[in-house]
Amino acid sequence: MGLKPYLGPTLAALFVCAAYSALSQTAPAATQSQFLLSVGAGFSGYNADLTQGHLLGGTLWIDYTLPHMPSILQGIGLEAEARDLNYGRSSVAWASTNLRTDVASGGVIYALPRYAKFRPYGKFMMGFGSMDLGAPAHPYHITRTVTSMGGGVDYRIFRSVWARVDYEYQFWPDFWKLSPNTHGKSLTPEGFTVGAIYHFNHAKRH
Numbered sequence: 001m002g003l004k005p006y007l008g009p010t011l012a013a014l015f016v017c018a019a020y021s022a023l024s025q026t027a028p029a030a031t032q033s034q035f036l037l038s039v040g041a042g043f044s045g046y047n048a049d050l051t052q053g054h055l056l057g058g059t060l061w062i063d064y065t066l067p068h069m070p071s072i073l074q075g076i077g078l079e080a081e082a083r084d085l086n087y088g089r090s091s092v093a094w095a096s097t098n099l100r101t102d103v104a105s106g107g108v109i110y111a112l113p114r115y116a117k118f119r120p121y122g123k124f125m126m127g128f129g130s131m132d133l134g135a136p137a138h139p140y141h142i143t144r145t146v147t148s149m150g151g152g153v154d155y156r157i158f159r160s161v162w163a164r165v166d167y168e169y170q171f172w173p174d175f176w177k178l179s180p181n182t183h184g185k186s187l188t189p190e191g192f193t194v195g196a197i198y199h200f201n202h203a204k205r206h
Contacts, residue, residue: 038063040164042195046085048101049189055101056088059193063109079109079123098139103129103146119162122151129172144172154197166193
């Protein structure tokens with residue numbers, strides 16, 4: 001079963017969190033603090049878009065919020081992400097014994113101002129993807145430039161430690177390309193990551 005049935009409720013939950021944050025009381029703009037560097041890790045479950053089944057693995061995040069930005073750009077930053085999906089392989093027979101996906105990417109992340117305990121965000125990224133599939137006797141190794149977009153919510157647990165729920169949709173172009181002069185069907189994996197992230201330095205927002 002794919003992840004699409006869960007997409008609507010998840011996006012609805014993100015919207016509710018964002019609406020809640022907009023109604024929450026915040027510190028005055030002159031004294032409100034802003035996180036600069038955040039580092040975290042999580043456990044990921046993805047639909048590899050290979051007929052059926054899922055892949056499980058780990059994700060690492062590094063976020064850097066650009067300080068001293070104009071009001072309209074406050075909350076924008078950079079994110080680097082690495083993910084290795086090498087467990088809970090698909091039940092598809094021809095992919096079950098060797099399926100693995102690795103993606104390293106970077107891009108832009110935009111977090112809404114931090115209200116109460118919630119910090120919703122969206123992101124757009126590009127990077128390098130590598131996939132192994134097939135039985136050991138007939139292995140396939142495919143690499144592509146991967147574009148991804150998504151978003152999520154950070155929820156404060158204790159001081160600088162926040163829980164993170166992240167959704168990402170990936171686009172692997174021409175994945176099933178049969179020859180250099182043809183275009184193949186693209187692959188569109190998607191999945192969720194649940195983890196924790198630690199927010200370091202603060203900068204005053206004005």
